[in-house]
Amino acid sequence: MIQKYRYGHPFETEAVIMPVKDTLGTPDFLTVSNKDTLIFSYEMDKADIVYGLGEANRGINKRGFCYKSFCTDQTTHSEEKQSLYGAHNFLLIKGKRSFGLFVDYPGLVTFDIGYTRLNLLTIEVPDANLNLYIITGPSLLSITEQFRTLIGRSYIPPYFAFGFGQSRWGYQNATDVTAVANGYQSHDLPLDMIYLDIDYMDHYKDFTVNTERFPDFPHFTKTMKERGIRLIPIIDAGVKIEDGYSIYEEGKEHGYFCKKEDGDFFTAGVWPGRTHFPDVLNKEAREWFGSKYEFLISQGIDGFWNDMNEPAMFYSDEGIADLLQSVFSIDLASCHADDMLALRDKINSLSNRLNDYKLFYHNVNGTPVRHDTVHNLYGYNMTRAASEGFEKIAPNKRFLLFSRSSYIGMHRYGGIWTGDNSSWWSHLLLNIKMMPSLNMCGFLYSGADLGGFACDTTKDLLLRFLAFGIFTPLMRNHSAIGTRNQECYQFENCEDFKGILRLRYRLIPYLYSEFVKAALHNRMLFMPLGFLYEDDTTASHIEDQLLFADGLMLAPVYEPNAIGRHVYLPEDMLYLKFTSEDTYEAVPLKKGHHYIEVSLTEVPIFLRKNHFLLLANAADCTANLDNTTFTLIGEKASSGTLTLYRDNGFEKDYDNPSHYTTIQITNGVITTSDPSLHLTAELY
């Protein structure tokens, strides 16, 4: 059951698409105090588990920390960081009372989940205008499904988006990009996408291509596509201020940029230097910005990633003025340490200042709305702009689209990547922990920068990252300029990567099928163990194993120099130890605690009873995957139905019943609704 409590006059975020009638008052188990801010309090039981918050730091269980929903360009995801790029205000409490809670509010929300007091949850909102949804149901899965129904169907990308992508900030030109394609293909390492970071543009101007670096871009995209590789360019939020640059001129002419109180456009420094922000909360401006993607689509581009859309800013004109004042006020002759430290703090706080977010306004249906009060909607609406633009440009075609910043609601328009992580082993674990939280909030097409974005990676870290990453829908290796080259072929004995990457391709039809079904039916792809084994206390506290769809359990190795790991089985399972893409050992394991050895090139997969794993033959790109010939792996004693979803992968007729094929396995006998399937069973 979903109950909606309205406080004051909420801003319409369009996060929710299902109409729900207002319930008067406040849920009786919450305490509300309403002085300067609105604070909801809930006394947790010691044993309660708190799930949720989507793209947030820390664990699957969010207890023991204070989180701030305020989309932030967070360059270092260290443990104390309270905000990342997204604002996903959904909590799911399991315990003496189990319920879901969604705070639909577009500004800062603070979640103190046992930080101040171990057993106290408080949610603080700076003003009293918001919608609060409380969801109850017979199980955690039911509550999640209801919430997902409330917020609407998740974005479904094209089939190729399930291939492996290589990215790096620093590919300067067609030669660099070609070298990446060659590096992968010459080593028999599959690849579907190469991402173009900011360097492909002309002076970081949106919707331009640097023609010195890419002399014939349409021809280049075509050539790459013939090799099975799509180019996926980045689009940033800020539009460069430059006379004669058409996007700038048009935006200026029509007033499509965010304005200050005095009516002037607000200026922020980002990659191109001084820029204006398109007012994506203004319907007309959003339509205009979305239409601009056509420039690249017409040159053969099938996907984009939207970046810097918190919106990030390095500085504002106002911030620079403040800074200079500080510099000039220092008396260097008697220079005290505190002065220098204050100056350093000042310059380090120049970026993404809250004060700057208070300086500009959106035009929402003719009403000026100060940015900070709706801050969390910016990335959402930039991505919506793109999606709505695609809809007009090619109505029945699916585009790859994901964003850095997001709010719940954006999950209908695109995916997200989890931003600028580091080549840290702890960030591989963070990647694992974040996936189910994202799924709860509707973000199914998602993944981390495998290998780590910032800092220098190592081969073993990249191998372990990939061994988990082959299960994330968005599977991308991405790194920052100035760090160690991170493409798989850059490492000695790069054939060590082959088994893992090619196993991804064997998994794609299964991943795709499970993904689309999860999207269409508002289900989870990655689940905490506690979602399925609610009464199993041990399972419920496990933070480093996940369920994948209905049938699999994952237990990745995420520690340096480990030769294996402990794993807990909440029920008997078949342990599949993949030593390469097409060799594996199948070992039945009993419910309970186990230690498994996992070498750097191996992938452990656990298969639940009465479930089956479906594998295709490996291929070098998604286009070459055979979608009719599969291997089915399971236990002889298992019986069950595997529903396989297949479509052409680029059109939008998702609900066509012909896309479903059932495969029924009973006592080792396989029957299927599609007689043209070639199925080989490997039963143990």
Next chain:
Amino acid sequence: MIQKYRYGHPFETEAVIMPVKDTLGTPDFLTVSNKDTLIFSYEMDKADIVYGLGEANRGINKRGFCYKSFCTDQTTHSEEKQSLYGAHNFLLIKGKRSFGLFVDYPGLVTFDIGYTRLNLLTIEVPDANLNLYIITGPSLLSITEQFRTLIGRSYIPPYFAFGFGQSRWGYQNATDVTAVANGYQSHDLPLDMIYLDIDYMDHYKDFTVNTERFPDFPHFTKTMKERGIRLIPIIDAGVKIEDGYSIYEEGKEHGYFCKKEDGDFFTAGVWPGRTHFPDVLNKEAREWFGSKYEFLISQGIDGFWNDMNEPAMFYSDEGIADLLQSVFSIDLASCHADDMLALRDKINSLSNRLNDYKLFYHNVNGTPVRHDTVHNLYGYNMTRAASEGFEKIAPNKRFLLFSRSSYIGMHRYGGIWTGDNSSWWSHLLLNIKMMPSLNMCGFLYSGADLGGFACDTTKDLLLRFLAFGIFTPLMRNHSAIGTRNQECYQFENCEDFKGILRLRYRLIPYLYSEFVKAALHNRMLFMPLGFLYEDDTTASHIEDQLLFADGLMLAPVYEPNAIGRHVYLPEDMLYLKFTSEDTYEAVPLKKGHHYIEVSLTEVPIFLRKNHFLLLANAADCTANLDNTTFTLIGEKASSGTLTLYRDNGFEKDYDNPSHYTTIQITNGVITTSDPSLHLTAELY
């Protein structure tokens, strides 16, 4: 066997105290290349484990990363950091060939341990003047013991230093300090020390006390000592430039500060503003600086911590000049992002610049030695200055002394704390991993800032930190100004801390005894499991369990919201689950993998067969510990000898045979060499 290979003309670091004859050539299993730099290479076996490096980042097994021995004021110990505060150039390789390796070189040394290539170890030294020691022996323990013999007996602190200490940067005055004493004692939480950070000084001037904040310091120290609490003040490296300040005037007059090439004193900005660095590599200057501790000792002080002695600097005069040039060269009208980012980088790199370390010189027996070439000896010799000063001030008295920066050799003069960690769960794990590495390098009196120095802690993190910290010789809760109050009594239900803190006091006689024996006999206090169970591959790869002395195994919980953890037993053990300081369950567990539940207030201890745990009665401070009445815990079937070391705790006659008491347990019958002991056995 120890072999010494001399290259060129090494600087005498005095790390080694045992004479070893030179061996000609180079060890045959190392490749040496000698072009611009000296590089030793070793091809590791895939299964080799590399221990060592003392205070270094990452794991017990150091493989998979590149470390730089260059003492650094590292404010954030994130995973990519290559240098921390100490330089401990000892490696211990276990595998196809097991050996110890010590690079005795006082400047930058780079250890690439499988970073560039998974199986390649390289050690790079910028010039060809160094001593290389290779140590072989029948076991890892034998190699370590030989190395420790080579470098000399570890520092032994007074008995009170094994008590619990509370610290915080931000205790402003006697009132604040008194509140800490009251906070602990009124809640029946034991305490032996309160640390004074920089705020006790007059304008951060070494060897001064701010008399406004502490109107009668000698009386105050006396009053606190009567309550069982000692005050432990900080001493920083930089001496404030201030006319009339006696330390500055004396140092200037005698030329005891580090000088630039032109003969002027080098100036660096630190807490007091502009300072000079005492030239602690100059024997006379060291003697002078060491004598200054008398100022505080005469006021009742029994211990010190030496800080900022990498030496840390916020800026140099030269650095400020560079910075201003950059600021003035920016054209703000057309300000480009790159300019702002460059400026930010510039100001952020103002601190601890390598270039600044090249600007000043030490006077070593009349010869000027450029600082960067002997950089890693600074903290070492500052601490040596203090220790040698104490020796003159009170020859037979032990002082508490530890340092932030260090080099091997300093372990004879003082301990170290592991610097400015953060309130991160991963730093609790780092604390665990670092302890055995420190012990290998001679640093026995050591510990981390429990609860975390930077960032806001939480009650659960502090509880888990303390549950491990009760085993570290230096047990201190320390936090930074501006962070959440971190004293145990600041949290709701602070009686939750009582059991853990009081268990520490029950353990002290045993910890002290094991500590002193380890120091006197060059043994390890904390050991990786692989040191004792060399043939057990699983044990050898465990990074989150430690052996403590001969008899105990520790398996701390270090993850948020965990209700327990997996633990591996390399042999049958008795699991002691302490639910408070004097209640525990004793459960015999078999060799193998287990899962144990551990609540936030519990401490798990594993006892080996034929070993016994000795516990005193709890007390509120070390002075009130009864050193004759003990409980012995063990298994009925166990037989063995526990050698108990006891002395008066403040004098230096360590080797007096009367300090040893043997307790023999055979078939449940206890005999002891000291009939006045009161022993109660609890055998299972």
